Amino acid sequence: MLIKTHHDLSSYAKKFENSLNKQKIKVLVCCGTGCIASGSLKIYDELSRLIRENGSLADVDLLKEEEGTSVKKSGCHGFCEAGPLVRIEPYNYLYLKVKLEDCEDIFKQTILNGEPVERLMYQDEKKVYKTQEEIPFYHKQTRLVLENCGHMDAENIQECIARGGYEAFSKVLRTMEPKDVCKLIQDSGLRGRGGGGYVTGKKWGQVLSQPNPVKYIVCNGDEGDPGAFMDRSMMEGDPHKVIEGMLIAGYAVGAHTGYIYVRAEYPMAVERLKLAISQAEESGLLGENILGSGFDFDLHINKGAGAFVCGEGSALTASIEGDRGMPRVKPPRTVEQGLFGCPTVLNNVETFANVPFIITNGADEYKKYGTKDSPGTKAFALTGNVVNTGLIEVPMGTTLREVIFDIGGGIPDGKKFKAVQIGGPSGGCLTFDERHLDLPLSFDSLKKVGAMIGSGGMVVMNEDTCMVEVARFFMSFTQRESCGKCIPCREGTKRMLEILEKIVAGNGTVEDLDLLKDIADTVKNTALCGLGKTSANPVLSTLEYFHDEYLAHVVNKICPAKQCKDLSAIEIDASLCKGCSKCARNCPVNAISGKIKETYVIDKKVCIKCGACIEACSFKAIKEV
Template identity: 65%
Template sequence: MKKIENREALGRIREASREQVKKSKCRVLICAGTGCLSGGSGEIYDRMCELVKEYPDVEIHFGPEIAHGDGEIGIKKSGCHGFCEMGPLMRIEPHGILYTKVQPEDCDEIFHRTIEKGEPIRHLLFKRDGIEYQKQEDIPFYKKQTRNVLKNCGHIDAEHIEEYLSVGGYEALEKALFEMKPEDVIREITESNLRGRGGGGFPTGYKWSQVAGQPEKVRYVVCNGDEGDPGAFMDRSIMEGDPHKMIEGIMLAAYAVGAEEGYIYVRAEYPLAISRLKRAIEQAEESGLLGDHILGTDFSFHLHINKGAGAFVCGEGSALTASIEGNRGMPRVKPPRTVEQGLFGKPTVLNNVETFANVPMIIGEGAQWFKGIGPEKSPGTKAFALTGSVKHTGLIEVPMGTTLKEVIYDIGGGIKGDGKFKAVQIGGPSGGCLITPHLDVKLDFDSLKKMGAMIGSGGLVVMDDSTCMVEVARFFMNFTQNESCGKCVPCREGTKRMLEILERIVGGKGEPEDLDLLEELATTITETALCGLGKSAALPVMSTLKLFRDEYVEHVVDKKCVSHNCSALRRFVISPERCKGCSKCARNCPAGAISGQIKEPYVIDNDKCIKCGACESACAFGAIHIEG
């Protein structure tokens, strides 16, 4: 693309991009997000490209109309469609068909039946409760969502700036540069009440105004793409599927606060996101949308990518900026805060990927439009990574204020298998649990805070009645303890002591006083840790102790785990009425814990038993089971 020198040239190129998209009478959008690529979507893309070359003059049928070939079939690599469990995914426009679990061997049939003849392939369509869904928008997983931030993900080619321009890309930047002053942009963001989507929910406009008001004129904009929560991939999907939207948001922030340099901090474990971001930045620079005197104005901005080593603590603002500077990623005492002395000691705007991705829509559509979505104090939408014991996992986006019940049952399809809902861990290692009485709670910053939980970056792990909540607490504490930077004693030593106690409990060696000690340690860490991550480290333990204390007591007093997840608390027994005395269990026991005589019921010595379960697996008569 030629360098865009002014506003008029941008308008012409945007219109040309739209016309180019219209020329494709048929667009095949193959999910090229990390999940689908790992499932083989790259091979699907290659095969579809081969088929287009093999049949360049194929006729495309859309109802009564027929469009001829000559490049009118567009095979595109899109970003994540969100319905990750059903991948690899393929969307075919203008039919709106979504094919699920596509394999390379399906490509020929898709090409000759759907593209050439307009016929849907039924075995590739999504089905739920006996209903077959041909159009993507009719699938309950999508129908109940409001995809604003994720609107383009799965609908445009993620690797070409022309595709972003064709759907109105950089219109908000154009509007800001030619119709708004920097203070007007800040006023619009402030009026929208956009709150940070990284977890804290801090008002974005207020943060920007603090940076803009600093006497120091050298300022920076930093995008936090670290996303360290286990199971969270919202920011990754935006960076992979719609990188220019985030970049445009960063540029609007830079214009608003007078910054000429910006950094995107991405964890190195996101190679595809890094690759797409690099390509997007290069394309924006080549077209003149990044660099000096953008669109012929006085606004200049340069954007850089900084790869992090994957430390969870680098999601904290001061640790993140220290890492970019080349120092060890560790939080520092505040004040001064990042808005006053952030990157290289200069005033810094620091927001996460999803926050910046909201900005172009707010500037383009207006603050009132944004405030019309969700509750007044937490407007807009929120992306969540829905995982765990739910039928349909994936990446979703819903209005703030949507209830937990709607997310789990309407979008997620309910609890998978024969299980019953037990709890949901929200907010990752820094969050807490919600249980059945909380299913009607609204997912917004203020409502969750009252429940002792938090949105965090947006992880939602659904758990059924087979889950051990003590083990869940141990898992998150193990993660937090491993990720502690070690700078402050409460986090470094306190989380280690809590983890040791939890490991004793799940190992069958817990004592009643351990529960009181856990609560005391949790309170101390929360009140005295240096950074926000340390202060929230004990939340999963505090939450599960409050809501599932009976499970802790069972582990400590009765030495039982009713869900049978804690292997040290399993007690294998042999039913005499079912045992045939074949001795197979004894022969497979590595500890010699089973004894008996042939054709007589065998017995297990639980003092010798190592809880491996080899006997249960070996028994052909179902005579061995876990007691309780």
């Protein structure tokens, strides 16, 4: 397949759409990283075998126009809690937690007879949800960027074209001048989804106006936040949408070379991107004289070595150039002197993935979603103490309550909601209490309470979470990831971590809290780059919203959540102890003594608080206090 003109692209799109329609049944096996880890490739192979032996397996090569049943490797469906996932079209059945032994039933009941396998479907006390779209987790989402993820073959450019892929790029080449593209993206209000929220069209316009004839497009796929996997899922599930967004950006600013910077820890994303780039090159959608327009564009992949700081723009470009990834002083900004000292558009994966929709549907249609100052949707990786974990996409302005309790299904095991960490440890980490549950998720609303959307990681925490330990954990991460170039970040994060470790060990003082805040404010105001400036957010936010918890640690020497081992003790309730000796027999350090049928006691100086005695006691006489 070689696409030389706009007419070729349109013709192939119609041909491939007709081929898809001939596939009467489509079996989409989730082959995102999470489901693959749970065995989805074996499920893919088994379903393929069963259908092949039945003689009805259709080739996924749409040039062949075969009828029958197709089996495809899709990207992430989003409902990661319930993987491995299998979607069956045209019925829109979604099967959850599929095992290899379930394939026979899926084949016989659904593929041969169209009947659902209800035991594999989502259900609650109300009903069995037979279609994916009915499931509450999906029903309350608005999936624009993730529209194709889980609904198409992630490794097939033909299916991408059948679904309108590269039509937006064709449109700008046929009908728009570069300045018009920049203006449309600016009119849409699209803001960078990587954390800063800078107006995308404005950035593109700044690069377009630079006199240097050599310019670059760089896609930041270095998603380093703990608990975040939005960009990874987009690169795995719909890589051509990201490529198309970069092509449009290249045309808009006059750039002819692009780089996608991906974490090396994302091997599946790298593999899918390489395949997509190869397919686009072979099809004539990358390279020279694309679609006969005279526009040239080449795309390269760079793998990051796992440095969190390389998510910062100037550190990322330095890494691509072969230098150590360290931020530099600005100005000059990336739009003026970025990659190889040339003007550079640097946006993250999700930002580029929004572009084709805007070009196809217009700025006004895009602004129907979200809020006035934060149009569109935002993808979040919903994890932690929530029933339904996974990848979600909601309009900007959606409240935390809607995300956590409607889409997420609430807090498991009857526990109470306590906090949510949003945007990563250095990208707008803020904890919330009940007052903030109805706060709309947008760039400006979060900024007012000292937070940021960040890249979109969202970790929900229940009542058993110690917020001081949360601050210590994220500060430990940030301190390890500091590049060490500037003193405020290098020394400040180290000192904050030392104080937090002192507090959770039971040795903190009230004066330590004042010093902790002073250092945090100093680092926030004086650090060189975004990592350093926001590294104090976990400290400042928990100090503000959970100050009583800090005071309990330093004044009363207790951890209210009973998570800090140095501030807890294990005791035996004499009124409940039966003297069975089971606790003593299970203690690994012989800290428990006593006589049979008499109350046993724990030597707190010897006890290592491992909890083995609590688990061993049949009478619930041993508790952590």
